[in-house]
Each structure stands twice: as structure tokens, then as C-alpha cells.
Amino acid sequence: MAGRTVIDRIWDAHVVAELGGGRALLHIDRIFLHERMGPALLGGLAAAGRRPAQPGLVFGVMDHTVDTKPTRSESTAGGGTFIETFRQRIAQAGIRAFDLDDPRQGIVHVVSPEQGIALPGCTLVCPDSHTCTLGGIGALAWGIGSTEGEHAVATQTLVRPAPRRMQIRFDGRLGAGVGAKDLVLALIARFGVEGGQGCAIEFTGEAVRALGIESRLTLCNMTVEFGAWTGLVAPDDTTIDWIAGRPFAPEGAVWDRAVAHWRTLVSDDDAVWDETRSIDASTLAPQLTWGTSPEQAVAIDQAVPDPADAPDRQRRAAMERALAYMDLQPGAPLLGTPIEAAFIGSCTNSRLPDLREAAAVLRGRKVAVGLKALVVPGSMQVRAAAEAEGLDRIFTEAGFEWRKSGCSLCFFSGADDFGGARRVISTTNRNFEGRQGPGVRTHLASPATVAASAIAGRIADARVIERI
């Protein structure tokens, strides 16, 4: 019998019923809700006269629309009644939540592993596309809509077609100053935003094994930008050590049983993959997006690509539109392009090691005159841990605003903005037209690249920061 993948192992362990046609009814171990989609979801459920099947396995978090200013207000940033309505409906549904004043509040995909609620081998869903982040801890996790969320909450199951299984190997060791964000941007640039369509991905290889959990979360975070259903890194000692002692993690004899189970969650050497891709991680430079799709990324020391080199008319037109929106000229170097704002945050890059990476570049330096710079920790726990290390002072002395936790300017909800800045360098996940504000031009990059660029006031390579 052919070997099995870790994806098969987790999938098979969650099949409640085979439905034919390659579909299965899967048990869902964890459901997270947030105040943006949670109210409509719970409202729909209540209107249909339904209750949560297993309220103890459902958690709520306030993150999408919360005020992240140090003076945090109670109301929904950008207007509306999301926070208030969510609060009412989770109370009615008997679901626990990490509310605004809770020291555990933060971005849902930062909070769930940090609290030990997302665990290896569990299935986890949330009405947010970046739920695939939790693959970093070895969970099978994916984003859903509101109506599917009603199904999950009402039945603690979802119907899914079996995925194609893709192995993505990052061979070799990452060079200094190159990290998980660069890996995933390079992957999407090479194989396209539809490169993972219909697939569940296992990330393997020397470069992946060497990543800490926070970096694995960053890597898996953008599998949705790769078009995949989800992606994960099989749990190993790094994972198990990281989870031990977290508030919701098992303890005692149950911990031992959990660890024994997690150690079985690996792919056999002779596992059969539907697709395999590999990238030599040792050759990668820091990556930067130049366009309005995450696949429009190049090594930071490259020039802006030329639409004349596009493979067909459609793609050429798309590149031309992207360059017009981004106000960039084909052939111009990206390094040195003036920027007006810098953003460090989001479920992609807002955890403690991300903040340390940025702070290491910023220490003893100041951001360029007139540049708006924000750092929004991924959770209030991350914020507290960073303050305990003095990172907040490094950021504020450099000229960054030190915020409370939330999704903040990963997207523009109408409240907070970049103060009229047009070109922004950002650790977030989407460089879509208008995503961070009307007319805002987003360059996606790693925390180190964002920090270096903030100091220079221009797109800069953190590896040569001494020359800035």
C-alpha cells in the first residue's frame, strides 16, 4: 500500500461520513468567529431557530474593526455596530469571546495558536480567508463564508471535496536577512496566484524545518494568496515545544496522549502527492511586490518588470494597469523608490519575532522625516511581551506609532488611514487596488524590509542597512 501524506492522516481522522463523489462530511474541532462576519452568521443561525451544536468549541474575537489607537474606544472603527452586535449575539449563543478589554484580545489567527486553542491535527475554520495561517501549527484550517459558518456552528461539521495534495519543498538554508515572508512571496511569484488551486499543501524541506512557529504561521498565512484551499507544516519538536504550557493546551496525561498522536502526523517517505514543487531557498533574496496582485513580486534588487515581456495580451494589459495604478515605470529599479508610510502588523507579520526583526533594524535609528509609520502588534499578549523586552521604546524612539492590537490598516475600513500617504510599504498580505485605502499603493514585504525602508524613506534592503 502506498504511503500516506499528513494531509490524508488529518483528513481521514475527521471523516464523519463519506458522501460519495469524493466528498466527505468532516468534523470541525474548532470554530473562530470575529465581529465583522460573526453578527450576520449568528443572526442567520438564530433566525433559522438554530443553536450552536458545541458552543464550547466555538470562540469569538474582536479584531477586524477595532480601534487600535492607544486611547482605544469601545466603538467600531469606521462606523457601524459590529462590536456591539457581535457581543449581543455571542452572549445569546453561549459562546465565549476575547473582548476588547481582554488581555488576550488580538487578531484571530494570532490569538488562536498563542492561547493553545489551535492545535496540531485539529480542523479549524473561521469566516476569514487567512484561517489557513494555522497550518503553521500543523492544523488543517481554512477560511469559509458566513453561510458555511452557520453550517459549521449548527452541526460542528462541514462538507468538503477531498483536496489534491501538493508538496512544496523549500530546499537549502535561507540566507541572512531572508525569511518566511520572502519564501511565500517568491512561491506565489513563481507559480502564480492560482498555483495552488484545489490543493492542500504540505510545506517541507530544510528551510521549512528550520523555521520557528511564528515564521511557519507567516508561510501558511499566504497559501490563500497562492489559490490553495489550505497549507500546513507537519508538527515536529519545534511545534510541540511551542505549544507546551499555553493556556488552553492539554496538560498531564492528556498532554502525553496528545503529543503521542501529534507525532504520528507526518507524511510517509513513499507518500503519493498529486503535485510537487520545489524552490531552492538558499538563492532567494528579500522579496517585494511591485503591482496589485501578490504574484507581482520580485527580488528587492530587481527592476520593475516590463509588460512587453508578458506571455499574452491579457497579462500584458493586467501588468499595464497595475503599473499605472502603482505609478511605476518598467525597467526602473525598485530600490530607492520613495515611500510615504510604513506598516508593520496583520495576521501575516505581527508576532513577537516579527517585531524583534523590525526592531533590530530600527534600533538607534529614526524613520525618514514626514514618513507615517505604524506598528500594530498581533495580540495584546504580543504587545505586552514586546514591551517587556523594550521593543516598544525602540519603535517609538524611531518614530513609529505603537498601537493596540487589531487588523488595523491591513485593509481600509474608513476610520484609520495613512494620512494622505500614497505609497506604503507593508508587512500585510494583499496589495490589491485600494485595499489599504482609496488610491493607496501597497508594496508587500518582510518586517525587516519595511523597517529598513521606513528609515530610508525609500524602498531599501535591510541586508545593507549600514549603507542607508
Add this chain to the structure above:
Amino acid sequence: MEPLLRVEGIAAPLLRPNIDTDIIIPSREITSPERTGFADKLFAPWRYLDGARRENPDFVLNRDPFRRAKILIAGENFGCGSSREMAVWALHQFGIRCVIAPSFGAIFRNNCLRNALLPVELPEADVLALASAAEAAPLHLVVDLQACEIRGFDERPLPFAIDADEREGLLSGLDAIDLTLRHRGAIEAFQARDRQDRPWIWRPR
């Protein structure tokens, strides 16, 4: 969900690749936590010139006959990005009942299937041909889910493929939760066994 058997109406061409849900409905337009009130917010960044909602005369859905389009012809990876189901609600509330594209963002496509909005995948060449025809002269199409074909474009119907279960779900309009609850016994048996096998899943403190 209302059953969807066929969609008949004007087709509007919007042939850009990677149209994301942030463009379909930007975050700043989502000001209500309920499921209604999104029709005017559809494609707001392209549809309006300014905050005062002055229409952009060049945008396809601001031109006749596309104002009453029921079918949208789009580029590859339509609906990529954020999972916000408001993107589907906005299209539906505007009057769109079918999107034809070479490919779709996976979560968006799932959301369509749960809101009586038919996602039709066709080869890129067919999508280009349909879009050119729709741009040249008003194109009135019948997208027939029972027959799995599109009529009104060519003399011969244009066939399309869709997963059998997804088709059945749209045709019947049956409630997915009710269908799943037919497996209530299997769910309970799974959970009873799982409490023994994986107690850590069941005791989050």
C-alpha cells in the same frame, strides 16, 4: 435558498483577471452587520468617481443595457481574496445571478453556491468570445443549469460543466444544514468515539 434552474438576461463584460472581493465590496462600504443593503455598494471603487457617488460613465454597470445585467463575464480568478460573503450578497442584490469566468477564488465560489448565484467556469477562449460579443452588441443569454448549457450566443448551445452535487444543491435550493442533520447519528457516534480518542479536543479550558 431559492432554487436556481436557469438565469436569463443581459450579460455584462468585465474582463479583468484577479478581480478581488475588496473591489467587489470594499471594507469601508461594509457598515452594517446584517445581510442586506449592499446593492449600491457593489464595485464602489470602479462604479463611482467620488464619495458623493457620482457615477463613473465608463464603468460597464453604469452603461445601458448593462445596468440591468443578470450575468457577469469576468476574467480568471474572479472573487479572489477576502472571504467576505458580502461580495456575493452585493452581486445578488444588484441583480447578478450568474458569473462566467475561466476560474474563481475558492471561498467566493463556495459562497456563490450557498446564495443561489451560479458560478460557471468556461475555457478562457470561450469567455473572451462571450465578452467580445457582449461588448459589441447587447447579449441576452440563457444560462440553463438543468441542461448545463448557455444559449443565445452561438447557433449551437455552449455546454458547461459543474460538479453534480453543486448543481443539485442549486437546482433544489435545499438547506445544507438540514441535509447534514440527516447524518446526526453519525455525527454523534463520531463525537462519542472522539471524546475517548482525542480528549484534548474536547476539554479546552
